Amino acid sequence: MEKILIVDDSSLQAAYLKTILGDMYDITIAQTAEDGLHYASTEKFSLILLDVVMPGMDGFTLLKKLQEEIITQSVPVILITSLSDIQNEQHGLTLGAVDYITKPFSPMIVKARVNTHIKLYNYRRQIEYQSRIDQLTGIANRREHDRCSALKWNEAVRLRVPFSICMIDIDHFKSYNDTFGHPAGDRVIADVAKTISSCLQRTTDFFARYGGEEFVAFLMGDSTEKAFEHVKKIRQAIEELHIPHAPSVSEWVTVSIGGVTAIPQAVNAYDAYLKIADTMLYDAKKYGRNRVVWADGKKGQLFEK
Numbered sequence: 001m002e003k004i005l006i007v008d009d010s011s012l013q014a015a016y017l018k019t020i021l022g023d024m025y026d027i028t029i030a031q032t033a034e035d036g037l038h039y040a041s042t043e044k045f046s047l048i049l050l051d052v053v054m055p056g057m058d059g060f061t062l063l064k065k066l067q068e069e070i071i072t073q074s075v076p077v078i079l080i081t082s083l084s085d086i087q088n089e090q091h092g093l094t095l096g097a098v099d100y101i102t103k104p105f106s107p108m109i110v111k112a113r114v115n116t117h118i119k120l121y122n123y124r125r126q127i128e129y130q131s132r133i134d135q136l137t138g139i140a141n142r143r144e145h146d147r148c149s150a151l152k153w154n155e156a157v158r159l160r161v162p163f164s165i166c167m168i169d170i171d172h173f174k175s176y177n178d179t180f181g182h183p184a185g186d187r188v189i190a191d192v193a194k195t196i197s198s199c200l201q202r203t204t205d206f207f208a209r210y211g212g213e214e215f216v217a218f219l220m221g222d223s224t225e226k227a228f229e230h231v232k233k234i235r236q237a238i239e240e241l242h243i244p245h246a247p248s249v250s251e252w253v254t255v256s257i258g259g260v261t262a263i264p265q266a267v268n269a270y271d272a273y274l275k276i277a278d279t280m281l282y283d284a285k286k287y288g289r290n291r292v293v294w295a296d297g298k299k300g301q302l303f304e305k
Contacts, residue, residue, distance in 0.1 A: 001026045002118055007036030008051040020107045033057035037065055040072045046118050052081040067096040076117045136186055137193035140208035145216055148206055153270040156220055163220055164227035165273055166259030167281040170213040171289040172249045179246035188253055192238055199234045224261040224296040231257055232292050232304055254290035261296055
């Protein structure tokens with residue numbers, strides 16, 4: 001059931017709105033702007049109904065705060081007011097409100113407008129989700145990697161914890177496509193992605209398709225040795241799928257992996273370490289493929305084989 005937050009200092013008015021909408025939605029009521037901001041920041045709502053006139057922090061001020069917070073800025077807000085002049089309506093819409101509902105309430109209008117904006121919100125969320133997901137594999141795409149890498153890296157800088165980046169590439173993939181065809185190649189990419197995903201289940205792990213047959217992953221909090229050992233198991237899990245490769249190239253489909261572990265210092269240094277991971281991937285291929293080569297951020301290297 002979709003969740004709606006009603007922020008209104010009038011308990012009578014909030015209760016009436018809950019009566020109108022309660023059979024269709026899960027309703028939470030906050031009677032101060034401060035409580036409304038707390039609920040909106042800690043729970044997931046599909047819509048917020050916000051009274052304009054409240055003691056202390058008014059609805060316009062709360063709306064501005066909601067628009068400034070990443071976690072709440074995408075949630076649609078309908079303003080509730082008895083103010084019917086154009087100036088206040090303009091002000092609310094400029095701040096980011098999606099609609100107005102005026103008092104006294106018409107139950108049919110309330111339901112219609114709430115239904116419309118929740119449908120639009122869910123449609124927008126679906127479009128945004130699809131824009132972040134690689135359609136072939138169902139994992140994050142390059143665009144989502146670019147967004148999440150900055151957030152996760154900055155978090156590691158703040159927490160001063162190790163951050164590991166690894167680049168993963170399917171070995172001799174062009175030869176596989178030339179031998180078995182592109183549809184079979186797509187299935188291999190999907191199978192490899194599924195296997196790697198199953199090995200990266202922690203909330204701090206991230207995994208994305210970087211392009212073609214190449215993937216990128218990062219892990220937070222692991223030492224160099226722990227990250228290296230974990231990624232070796234990923235490489236082994238791919239080999240143990242026993243997907244036949246082109247006989248002239250290899251017995252099974254395998255991957256090469258290059259990575260680096262460092263304790264981030266500079267907020268904008270992620271790209272530099274991504275290049276190091278890519279260099280380690282190049283070395284893994286140079287030394288024979290189907291192996292992991294890792295840098296510890298101090299110019300040292302760990303070799304699997």
